[in-house]
Amino acid sequence: MSAPDLHAPLLRVAQRWMPRILTQVCRDPTSPLFGCADRNWWHYKIRDFPSIILQQAGYALHEAARLPQWHDQREALDAIAAASARFWNTRAQKHYAFEEYYPWEQGYPPLAFATLAAAKLADQGVVAVEDVRDGLRIAARQLRTRFEAQAGNQQVAGLAALAWIDKVLPQDADPAAFAQVKARTLDLQHAEGWFWEYDGPDLGYLAVTIDCLWDLYDATGDADVRDAIARALRFMAAFPAAAPNGVGQHNSRNTDYLVPYGIIRSAIEGTDAERADAARVAQWAFASADSEDHTYAATDDRYICHYIGHSVMRALALLEGRASLASDAATPAPHLFEGSGHYLADGLIVSPRKGGILTISTPAGEASDFGWIVERDETQYVSHWWSADWSFEPVDGGISVAGRMFSHREKLSNPFQHIVLRCLAFVLGKRLIPILKRVLIFKRGGQSEPVLNRKITHRDGSVEITDRIEGLRTTDRVLRAPRASKRHVASADSYHPQDLAPIRGFALSEERSATPDAITIVTRITPC
Incomplete structure (x- = not known):
């Protein structure tokens, strides 16, 4: 039996999502709000602050610009992506910055995820390092001293963001502090392979964690990170036979979706069991990604601009010329x-x-x-x-x-x-x-x-x-x-x-x- 095509359904999802992402972002280069991804703030004026976590939308546009479908718009898309990083930089310098749900929040998720996107855009030359240096320094100070033990995906994203800041601003790096945060972060992984998410495991957030672990590995080359990825996938691979239509409410945080990038990357680059586990999970989660019953059909604009959108775009780049991923169809005994x-x-x-x-x-x-x-x-x-x-x-x-x-x-x-x-x-x-x-x-x-x-x-x-x-x-x-x-x-x-x-x-x-x-x-x- 041939493996299902993963590229085609994910591409259809991306093509539906791109106009929605662009609608959320201010695209007017003459506006001081150019690059802001919170439409409720810059356009509707019904929010009194911009939710800075949404600046990840700029990173999604940059990743889309690398794909053949949007290659002709690459320069324009990267210009918006750069503007999103510069807008992030201005907000990062404000009193109690890193807002997501309310003003002056100083939230950890916007600190971790939006900073990770901005740092990678700077590393890839989409935005000049000098244009985001001040914001990255502020973020780095917080990422070295704050720790999110209740939500492993957020802490792993924060560690990955710190790794990329140290790579972009090596003169500011603090290796001892990074090593300490890294050890505490990897300790959030349970022996069964999952990371703590509000008192238990959540496969949706575990998929986000795997994405961020790959980002961390790319910045550090740390073998411990690759081991953590393999253990996470071993846990996830136990679920397809038990819940063929998805786990959803059986997650600790009720999360229906999985993000594809890290899983698909392990299915391509992993070794032995990791590759087989990842391919099994990828087929289970994304073979029908364009179906009206798939979780992506009901994903709202906020989470498309958050990490789901850019994960889909990054996964498509991996799948170019490689539509399917072979895996066995193991059926576990009751466990x-x-x-x-x-x-x-x-x-x-x-x-x-x-x-x-x-x-x-x-x-x-x-x-x-x-x-x-x-x-x-x-x-x-x-x-x-x-x-x-x-x-x-x-x-x-x-x-x-x-x-x-x-x-x-x-x-x-x-x-x-x-x-x-x-x-x-x-x-x-x-x-x-x-x-x-x-x-x-x-x-x-x-x-x-x-x-x-x-x-x-x-x-x-x-x-x-x-x-x-x-x-x-x-x-x-x-x-x-x-x-x-x-x-x-x-x-x-x-x-x-x-x-x-x-x-x-x-x-x-x-x-x-x-x-x-x-x-x-x-x-x-x-x-x-």
């Missing part, structure tokens, strides 16, 4: 990753650290179960929440999960809150970020939440789930959870077909029995 908690079998993935959500797949369809929501007055208690507080253990033919559900109330944005946010940010800068993360992202179970005990068994393409929820009140409503997770992650919540049809090609039946303070629900999901 439990003790660290990540994922239980994988052929056509089945269960995430115990997300309350035991599951997806079962066959060639004829796919069905998912996203647990339960208990509604109590204005509070919801949810089981679909990634946390180390869940306990789990294998059982005959499956796995059991137990733990307290997580209380949730929706956070609503309003003008007063934004006024307060801006005042606090102007004074506190980056010291405000951990507080906001605790409010929006991280939760810990208390002692009053309902308790869920879940047992999942599978056989012959069917799944049986026995749930017992204790600690209920007579007025509580117990609802089947939709696909969407309540945990706030900016890159998540793109449209997915399962938002409208969580079960396709399967039938679901349930039996309920209740007492005043508990309910038992047996759910069976069987092929039609």
Whole structure:
């Protein structure tokens, strides 16, 4: 069986995305805003600051200019890319710079990703080093002293940015500081191969990490970095057989997409197992990249301008003259990753650290179960929440999960809150970020939440789930959870077909029995 063509679908994606990227960027060379990639700021005037992380759009345009499809516009595209780097430089020098979500944020992701793009544009001669020197020096000082332990992809991007700054500005380099940051960064990789992302693994962000690890390797030639790439791909390669339509909500950060550049580069340049693992992942993730059901069809302009756009452009350059990547079609035996908690079998993935959500797949369809929501007055208690507080253990033919559900109330944005946010940010800068993360992202179970005990068994393409929820009140409503997770992650919540049809090609039946303070629900999901 021949390997699928990867170049053609990714090229169609890139051709759809290029006009969208260019629309987001100010293209007027006579404007002081020339090169700004935040259309909401420079054009619509509905934002009071430019989100500087979007300056990666300039790097995407430069990478596109290297491809045959846009070769005739290369000079014009590189002029916009250079302007994007110069605009980044002016913003990098402002009070509490590196804003993404609100003014004076001093955020780590815009520091890491936008700086990496600017430094590479300078190294490649797209923009003069002198035009971005001041911004790169400011960024380097922060990258040597700040550390993002909760989001490995961001920290790896920051380390790669620092490596490229040291390459562009060798007279300013601090090898001892770089070595220290590098050691801490690579320690974020779990023994199973994944990097920590808000308490667990996320394949979407792991793909971003692999892109950035390749950038780090290109700047340093460090063999430790290549080893980290191979281990990450070994972990990723376990998932295609279990989740043929993608992992999505089974990620710690709910991320549907994968970026292609690093994976495809390993499929071409890797050795032995790394090459085979990467090719398997690439075929799984990108063979249908131009499909209307693919995550790229629902990717918004923000993330196209962020790192996804330039990853696609870079992957296309690798695939020129090499449309397909051969790989074996290994089907692993049922396996439990003790660290990540994922239980994988052929056509089945269960995430115990997300309350035991599951997806079962066959060639004829796919069905998912996203647990339960208990509604109590204005509070919801949810089981679909990634946390180390869940306990789990294998059982005959499956796995059991137990733990307290997580209380949730929706956070609503309003003008007063934004006024307060801006005042606090102007004074506190980056010291405000951990507080906001605790409010929006991280939760810990208390002692009053309902308790869920879940047992999942599978056989012959069917799944049986026995749930017992204790600690209920007579007025509580117990609802089947939709696909969407309540945990706030900016890159998540793109449209997915399962938002409208969580079960396709399967039938679901349930039996309920209740007492005043508990309910038992047996759910069976069987092929039609």
